[in-house]
Amino acid sequence: MKLVGPWLSGYTRRVGTTLKLLNLPFEHLPYHAYQQRERVKAFSPMMRVPALELDDGQVLIDSSAIVDYLDSLVPPEQRLMPAGGPERVRALQLAGYAMACYDKLARYCDELMLRPEAYRLAHLQAGYEEQLLIGLGVLNAAHAQPWFLGPRISQADVMAVIAFQSAAVVLPHAVNNEAFPQLAALAHHAMQLPAFSSTLPDLSDLQASGLFGADANA
Ligand SMILES: N[C@@H](CCC(=O)N[C@@H](CS)C(=O)NCC(=O)O)C(=O)O
Structure with missing residues (x-):
């Protein structure tokens, strides 16, 4: 593939x-x-x-x-998505929030990268940030121990870690380990696995993206 x-x-x-x-x-x-x-x-x-x-x-x-x-x-x-029962509902629910967080972050980044500063719509950016922080709050309150489904990693963990780490790079003033300690612990746990640690964007990719200087703290 x-x-x-x-x-x-x-x-x-x-x-x-x-x-x-x-x-x-x-x-x-x-x-x-x-x-x-x-x-x-x-x-x-x-x-x-x-x-x-x-x-x-x-x-x-x-x-x-x-x-x-x-x-x-x-x-x-x-499999990373349970076949049925309450575990499937929970995984779908949290993966849905994590995807929605990343979607809002992607729109926020599009504003930054694609629209010249004079034409950016501040209320749109503020709205995306507000929605993103609400979604991360939901995930932070979901008590991963160590994963959202307990001992078993699922798609909810995969997307939550990615959304949190990406948001921490773009909006470090609002998305950081102090603001979202449970997500920080989840990301720390995930980074012990090569599947996460070997897929982090390169610093050169971040710099070339035109978003900012890298300031990840996750
Ligand atoms: N819902 C899609 C979103 C994919 C998406 O938005 N990809 C972006 C890059 S992160 C892209 O290809 N944008 C270019 C475009 O859509 O023209 C997914 O989950 O794969």
Whole structure:
């Protein structure tokens, strides 16, 4: 399988982390959706990442569809989304919040990266930040011990760690270990696993993104 997209894209990192947690081999093609559109287009006609090219040449887009497919490739006990019951509801609920947090962060970043400063809409940015902080508050209160489902890692943990770490880089004044201690502990626990530690964006990717100087504290 080939995964198209850079780790700077949290949605791509979600898929890469999942592939690694499930021990599924893949080739990583870190093409950037905005800066390498033609390369991305060769795999993903709408020029969106992540895209996953399967071994038979079919391509899946959208991280939620992709991680759902990847779960189907491994035995039930290894899957990152429980099959049913209260555990599934909880994993879906928290993964939903984590995705919504990342979506708001992505919109906030688009304002910063794509719109010239004079044309930025301050009320939009403030609204995205407010929604992001509310979502992170929900996740912080969900008591991961050490994961949200207890001993078993799930898609909720994967996306919550990615959303928290990415937000901590972009908005360090508001998203940090003191403001969200439970998420900080979750991220610290996750970073013991190569699936998370080997998919952090490079400093050069962060600098090239035009967002800021890197100031991650997660
Ligand atoms: N819901 C999608 C979101 C994917 C997404 O927004 N990807 C961004 C990069 S982080 C992208 O490709 N943007 C370029 C575009 O959509 O034109 C997912 O979960 O995969």
